[in-house]
Amino acid sequence: MTLIEIKPEDVVATYHILQKEATEGGYRMNPDAEFTKNLVSGLMKNEQRYGYRACPCRLASGKNELDLDIICPCDYRDPDLNDFGACYCALYVSDEIANGRKAVAPVPERRPPRAERGNLAVKQTFSLSSSPVAALAFPVWRCKVCGYLCARDQPPGICPICKVTKERFERFM
Amino acid sequence: MGIEHVSGKNKGTIMLYALSTCGWCNKTKELLREIGVEFDYVYVDLIEGKEQDDAMNTVERFNPSGSFPTLVINNKKSIVGFKEQEIREVFR
Ligand code: SF4
Secondary structure: OOOOOOOOOHHHHHHHEEEEEHHOOOEOOOOOHHHHHHHHHHHHHHHHHHHHOOOOOOOOOOHHHHHHHHHHOOOOOHHHHHHHHHHOOOOEEOOOOOOOOOOOOOOOOOOOOOOOOOOOOOOOOOOOHOOOOOOOOOOOEEEEEOOOOOOOOOOOOOOOOOOEEHHHHHOOO | OOOOOOEOOOOOOOOEEEOOOOOHHHHHHHHHHHHHHOOEEEEEHHOOHHHHHHHHHHHHHHOOOOOOOOEEEEEEEEEEOOOOHHHHOOOO
């Protein structure tokens, strides 16, 4: 595998875009700019070699359908922010950490191990049969990353809150 | 790119399984350099095919979640993640 180098000015540009998107969606990025830019550079390297921004701290398979849960922001970011104040890579952090009132600490891996993963692309977090609503005018879609809900024929192309793509939505009701 | 060697004080066989893009892996590598121990490291994302499979199987043997960094000491003990205190303790 060839080593991919990303130009520092491109890293800075992406860093600013991600920071803006994070703030707009109510998220915070790690205040350690050097550490964070390295992660952003890792995301960009992964985008070049795999075609999508796989998590820089996890080994991607290179197959989109097997890596869907670890395309940044990953499905595990919000639970890790709740429990540990940081995502697994510490790219996104809690307010406390962003304000320097608490230090980042390593987050244990929440993603299931290889052997237990199965096909994440088809896995539904919620059971539709338990839905209390008998007949809806529209199906309700849930963003698996941030929990955003919307009632429409199809999920949006891009989540308005966390910017992930349509494939990350599941039918909720 | 395969296994890279870093020279230093011999404290046993030390192998760091890391990813080239991961911040905590980088911090772990730098910490080992700072402590000054002799170690090997491999960026598992930069190797392919069977080589990568073999590396993953080894990582999972010591760390069932298969996460990075995984530091394997003397083929026996492992430290998962950037546990600064714990790493400093073992190499004291
Ligand atoms: S949000 Fe998830 S994918 Fe993105 S950097 Fe953090 S842990 Fe990695």
